[in-house]
Amino acid sequence: MIRARALEKRFGQRRALRPLDLALERGGFLVVTGANGSGKTTLLRLVAGLAAPTRGTLSVDADRGSLGYLGHEPLLYRDLTALENLDLYGRLYRVPERRERIGMLLERYGLWDVRADRVASYSRGMTQRLALCRALLHEPELLVLDEPFTALDADGAALLDRQLAELAGSATVLVTTHEPLRVEPLATARLALA
Amino acid sequence: MTTYLADVAALARKDLRLELRARDTLPAMLLFVLSTLVVFHFALPTGADEVAAHGLLWVALVFTALLGLARAWAPERDGGALEGLVLAPSDRSAIWLGKSAAVFVFLGLIELVALPAFALFFSPLQREALLGVFLANVGICAVGTLLAAMAAVSRTRELILPLLFLPLAIPLVVGGVGSSVSTDPGRYLLFLGLYDAVFAILCWASFEYVVSE
Numbered sequence: 001m002i003r004a005r006a007l008e009k010r011f012g013q014r015r016a017l018r019p020l021d022l023a024l025e026r027g028g029f030l031v032v033t034g035a036n037g038s039g040k041t042t043l044l045r046l047v048a049g050l051a052a053p054t055r056g057t058l059s060v061d062a063d064r065g066s067l068g069y070l071g072h073e074p075l076l077y078r079d080l081t082a083l084e085n086l087d088l089y090g091r092l093y094r095v096p097e098r099r100e101r102i103g104m105l106l107e108r109y110g111l112w113d114v115r116a117d118r119v120a121s122y123s124r125g126m127t128q129r130l131a132l133c134r135a136l137l138h139e140p141e142l143l144v145l146d147e148p149f150t151a152l153d154a155d156g157a158a159l160l161d162r163q164l165a166e167l168a169g170s171a172t173v174l175v176t177t178h179e180p181l182r183v184e185p186l187a188t189a190r191l192a193l194a
Numbered sequence: 195m196t197t198y199l200a201d202v203a204a205l206a207r208k209d210l211r212l213e214l215r216a217r218d219t220l221p222a223m224l225l226f227v228l229s230t231l232v233v234f235h236f237a238l239p240t241g242a243d244e245v246a247a248h249g250l251l252w253v254a255l256v257f258t259a260l261l262g263l264a265r266a267w268a269p270e271r272d273g274g275a276l277e278g279l280v281l282a283p284s285d286r287s288a289i290w291l292g293k294s295a296a297v298f299v300f301l302g303l304i305e306l307v308a309l310p311a312f313a314l315f316f317s318p319l320q321r322e323a324l325l326g327v328f329l330a331n332v333g334i335c336a337v338g339t340l341l342a343a344m345a346a347v348s349r350t351r352e353l354i355l356p357l358l359f360l361p362l363a364i365p366l367v368v369g370g371v372g373s374s375v376s377t378d379p380g381r382y383l384l385f386l387g388l389y390d391a392v393f394a395i396l397c398w399a400s401f402e403y404v405v406s407e
Contacts (some may be wrong), residue, residue, distance in 0.1 A: 028389065049281070049406075051407050052406075052407045063283065067281065069281055071277065072274075073273055073274025075277055075278030075281075076273045076275060076276045076278070077208070077269055077275050078269070078272050078273050079215050080211065080212065080215075081210050084208075084211070088205075089199065089206050089278065089282065092204065092279070092283070092284045118215075119273070134278070193351055
């Protein structure tokens with residue numbers, strides 16, 4: 001599903017991602033690790049199509065509608081409520097039975113009771129839960145998660161563990177993390193960036 | 195086509211909702227245009243002709259629009275929501291069209307107050323001048339929204355937007371003033387219509403490249 005050859009990204013003179021080769025089959029689960037600044041986020045942004053490679057080739061066998069992306073930013077409107085944010089994305093992604101799907105996700109991630117509150121009033125952890133709901137809303141075939149456990153409490157992290165376990169095998173997952181042991185049992189491939 | 199328009203409507207509705215809730219653009223635009231008109235009222239010497247007053251009206255409208263445009267993409271900058279929209283499978287030009295439609299509504303609402311205020315301080319606008327304002331609004335929103343998106347991703351956005359927008363707004367001012375004071379306003383209205391058509395198509399087609407690397 002993802003093929004990269006000599007993929008490299010530079011911002012001016014600064015190299016953000018050293019040349020790398022990568023192959024991930026459909027249904028694979030790739031765990032990317034590496035120190036700060038090693039290029040984990042850059043790699044995920046390249047795969048998501050948010051950045052273009054400086055050199056090398058990258059092919060991703062998924063269109064925008066089948067890609068779910070969780071980055072460092074929540075990609076949410078702070079002055080909209082959780083319901084309004086998910087409703088907007090649900091419309092743009094043409095999610096069938098949108099309301100039911102949104103309700104199910106908010107319930108699952110413990111945000112149903114605060115669904116009518118503005119995102120600006122959420123804690124960092126709640127915002128991360130909502131960002132996960134946004135990324136999962138359209139049941140993507142390719143899920144790209146950049147340090148998804150950031151800011152989650154123990155309950156939230158356990159929820160995400162269960163979600164990833166459910167997705168493993170059916171969706172292709174690319175995840176960067178500083179806690180590789182957490183997702184190790186699910187991993188079909190590993191990439192350590194230097 | 196129906197889904198495209200549904201996307202545009204959803205995106206424009208989102209902007210109107212955000213403004214109704216946060217109220218940080220419209221009040222500022224309103225206060226700015228009214229205070230500008232008051233300043234011009236006292237700055238123009240008694241007996242100054244109508245042509246000068248119409249020129250000043252267009253100065254006030256263009257700078258008020260600039261104020262609104264500078265805030266247009268602020269909600270998208272805040273939580274990285276622009277990337278969320280860019281990743282969505284909808285046509286990316288719908289993002290531009292939705293935002294332009296919202297800015298158009300904001301500008302129209304401001305003018306609902308500003309034009310009667312201008313009539314009170316100076317002289318009422320004729321029908322052709324009102325049509326000129328409408329057509330200029332289309333051009334301001336089409337071009338301004340695209341340039342504001344370009345500026346939004348820059349660190350020096352406060353500097354870049356006026357530098358890009360004002361030169362491109364000159365034809366709109368020429369057309370707007372011409373439609374207000376000329377003895378043949380039809381020529382200027384046609385000019386504004388052509389400007390709108392050409393730039394709307396250019397902006398619609400180029401937005402994709404503005405938001406992708």
